[in-house]
Amino acid sequence: MTKMHLMWFSAFSPHAGFGMDGWAGPQTGRGYDWTQPELWQDMAVALERAKFDVIMLGDSLAVPGTYQGRMDAYLRYAEHAPFHDPSPLVAIMAAATRRIGLAATLSTTFYPPFLLARLMTTLDHLSRGRMAWNVVTSYKVEEALNFGYQELLDHDQRYDRADEYMALCEQLWSSWASDAVVMDTDTNTFADPDKVRPIDFQGDYYRSRGPLNATPSPQGRPVIIQAGTSERGQDFAATHAEAIIVARETPEEMKQFYDQFKTRVRKFGRAPEACKIFFLAKPIIADTDEEAQQRANALYAHAPVEAGLAALSTMIQTDLSAYDLDQPLPASLQQQAIQGIRSQLDRFYGSGQAPTLREIATRKVSLDSAPFVGGPERVADELARTMEAVGGDGFAIRQGMWPGYVNPFVEQVIPLLQQRGVVRTEYTGTMLRDHLQEF
Numbered sequence: 001m002t003k004m005h006l007m008w009f010s011a012f013s014p015h016a017g018f019g020m021d022g023w024a025g026p027q028t029g030r031g032y033d034w035t036q037p038e039l040w041q042d043m044a045v046a047l048e049r050a051k052f053d054v055i056m057l058g059d060s061l062a063v064p065g066t067y068q069g070r071m072d073a074y075l076r077y078a079e080h081a082p083f084h085d086p087s088p089l090v091a092i093m094a095a096a097t098r099r100i101g102l103a104a105t106l107s108t109t110f111y112p113p114f115l116l117a118r119l120m121t122t123l124d125h126l127s128r129g130r131m132a133w134n135v136v137t138s139y140k141v142e143e144a145l146n147f148g149y150q151e152l153l154d155h156d157q158r159y160d161r162a163d164e165y166m167a168l169c170e171q172l173w174s175s176w177a178s179d180a181v182v183m184d185t186d187t188n189t190f191a192d193p194d195k196v197r198p199i200d201f202q203g204d205y206y207r208s209r210g211p212l213n214a215t216p217s218p219q220g221r222p223v224i225i226q227a228g229t230s231e232r233g234q235d236f237a238a239t240h241a242e243a244i245i246v247a248r249e250t251p252e253e254m255k256q257f258y259d260q261f262k263t264r265v266r267k268f269g270r271a272p273e274a275c276k277i278f279f280l281a282k283p284i285i286a287d288t289d290e291e292a293q294q295r296a297n298a299l300y301a302h303a304p305v306e307a308g309l310a311a312l313s314t315m316i317q318t319d320l321s322a323y324d325l326d327q328p329l330p331a332s333l334q335q336q337a338i339q340g341i342r343s344q345l346d347r348f349y350g351s352g353q354a355p356t357l358r359e360i361a362t363r364k365v366s367l368d369s370a371p372f373v374g375g376p377e378r379v380a381d382e383l384a385r386t387m388e389a390v391g392g393d394g395f396a397i398r399q400g401m402w403p404g405y406v407n408p409f410v411e412q413v414i415p416l417l418q419q420r421g422v423v424r425t426e427y428t429g430t431m432l433r434d435h436l437q438e439f
């Protein structure tokens with residue numbers, strides 16, 4: 001039996017799950033206000049009880065306006081906005097838990113490296129070594145406009161700059177030796193000055209004197225997570241990431257990606273197990289298989305297509321309002337989507353398929369990536385069987401942080417996975433890096 005790691009990936013909160021099944025749906029659960037701490041803390045406690053490796057919070061820094069050149073659809077459907085800043089969210093979740101890992105998304109384009117390095121060090125202290133950083137380079141032009149730029153750097157250049165950003169952060173995180181803090185009252189010495197060094201970093205994009213004005217945290221540096229899957233994005237991940245999130249539709253496609261990516265990690269001089277692959281999975285669970293299928297059908301039938309068009313438009317940075325809903329997107333557009341998240345289209349148009357724009361927009365706001373539909377037994381079986389076929393690592397459960405999603409998975413599916421011996425029943429380590437490297 002192949003064991004699986006588990007991440008709860010809550011993107012584009014508060015409505016994550018999207019559309020009917022998101023902020024407005026029956027699954028969200030009553031009595032919670034997403035703006036308040038209790039929802040986030042209670043869900044973190046529930047996922048820790050289920051021994052998840054990590055909770056990951058996505059983020060973005062703008063209300064988009066790609067679709068129809070207006071913000072209307074994004075605001076109406078809470079699509080890609082609003083977001084709480086993920087840093088205080090992971091801090092309050094850390095305060096309510098002891099073992100589960102917590103990941104915040106922060107942009108290399110908009111966050112100054114020194115501030116980010118110190119923020120992550122502080123959060124790693126406060127969580128006793130459970131922090132991860134989801135490294136994004138940002139892809140929306142509206143994010144650039146919010147920071148006073150007219151446009152973003154080109155796709156590959158964003159990654160080049162991010163490589164330098166990582167090198168700078170790495171030096172800041174190493175600027176204090178692990179034994180630099182002595183706190184010796186006899187000699188009235190807090191830190192040994194010989195063990196704290198300026199870095200005098202001089203790059204093409206960044207300069208920094210250093211050292212960090214924060215002491216080394218339990219993990220030393222946050223766990224690095226990444227989700228870009230272009231060739232350049234995969235090279236970046238193979239160099240830096242300890243976990244990646246990937247959308248693939250079938251076990252065969254997952255297996256193919258798994259083998260190729262692990263080879264790439266080896267090519268960059270790292271052990272393949274140094275970077276874990278999490279495949280996106282969206283479980284739709286009900287008491288019986290029939291009920292779950294009915295729920296999935298209803299979700300698809302009632303999906304607000306316009307919300308899907310708005311989501312895809314911003315993800316591929318192209319206004320899709322001008323395209324025929326009942327035709328596949330032109331191949332030229334599929335190629336152009338490079339500035340945004342092109343893999344959003346690639347996965348729909350892979351293996352010679354040609355779904356219409358209406359179909360992919362509907363899918364986007366209903367079933368989305370790799371749906372696992374059924375009663376708890378069926379969902380547990382399919383997750384276990386898929387992981388066996390792929391050969392390892394885990395799933396990023398792509399759902400909202402709401403009781404209606406978290407509780408059925410935690411209470412009904414996790415015990416079945418534990419009985420099969422494919423997920424952990426106890427944490428063996430205390431820090432996030434320990435969880436990822438446990439198997």
Ligand SMILES: Cc1cc2nc3c(=O)[nH]c(=O)nc-3n(C[C@H](O)[C@H](O)[C@H](O)COP(=O)(O)O)c2cc1C
Binds near residue numbers: 059137
């Ligand atoms: C599953 C998934 C989650 C992502 N989450 C975020 C996010 O929260 N914030 C963000 O700015 N970008 C996010 N992205 C975008 C990626 O970080 C990246 O910018 C994008 O995929 C383009 O890179 P690529 O061409 O290498 O795929 C996500 C992408 C994927 C596939």
